[in-house]
Amino acid sequence: MDHTLIAALESRLVNAWPAFEVAVAEGWLLRFASGYSKRANSASPLVPGADLDDGLIDHIVRRFERQGIVPTFRLTGLEAPGVEAKLAARGLVDFEPTLCMMAPLAGGEEPEPAVQLERAASPAWIRNAAEAYGGDKADRDILGVIVGRIRESAAFATLVLDDRPVAWGLGVTERGFTGLYDIVVAPDLRGLGLGRQVVRSLMTWGREHGATHAYLQVREANEVARSLYGSLGFADAYRYTHRIPPPPV
Structure with missing residues (x-):
């Protein structure tokens, strides 16, 4: 996994799709935009190896709940090994795996x-x-x-x-x-x-x-769009997914 490429594209995404408010917590970037789009309303690893413990998970969840936004952890591959397992152990479920695709211009x-x-x-x-x-x-x-x-x-x-x-x-x-x-x-x-x-x-x-390059995000399940982008020269750069609380029963 090319952490340098992931970090480069993630930093550009932050500027290209601005949130209304941001906060930093121990290597995680928290973004809030009234719930409009997950990319602007989630916690993403800011640096390679960003880790989570129970206290930090609680802190991040509270920050989103105070904003009235579903607590969403966006896992890009920059996070430390085991982070996804920690979130799963806390009951957060996998949601909308997505591909970042890139093409040369x-x-x-x-x-x-x-x-x-x-x-x-x-x-x-x-x-x-x-x-x-x-x-x-x-x-x-x-x-x-x-x-x-x-x-x-x-x-x-x-x-x-x-x-x-x-x-x-x-x-x-x-x-x-x-x-x-x-x-x-x-x-x-x-x-x-x-x-x-x-x-x-x-x-x-x-x-x-x-x-020199273009990039975009597309849901992994959207095979029609992925086929379109592939025909235009886009190839998978990295995969990310989300961990969110399970929907109420």
């Missing part, structure tokens, strides 16, 4: 004429992206605050088909890497390759802004 990507790129998130981008996501990511107000806090170079993509916005995405470039976030297609048009156009355009934009 070698110059083969081409911009898509139908994809419009903006340097800042417009109200329409925020509204439409949140609506297309739905579920626990449908809150446009929180999404707007998160993307409004991005300080690195960013591109907000909208794919327009027959004068209708139908797909969206976000690229954030920092120190040679472009992170791709919130790639989403209107529910009634999924499966038509529209997401591919958004990703290709953001990869091209990243290369033009000095990036």
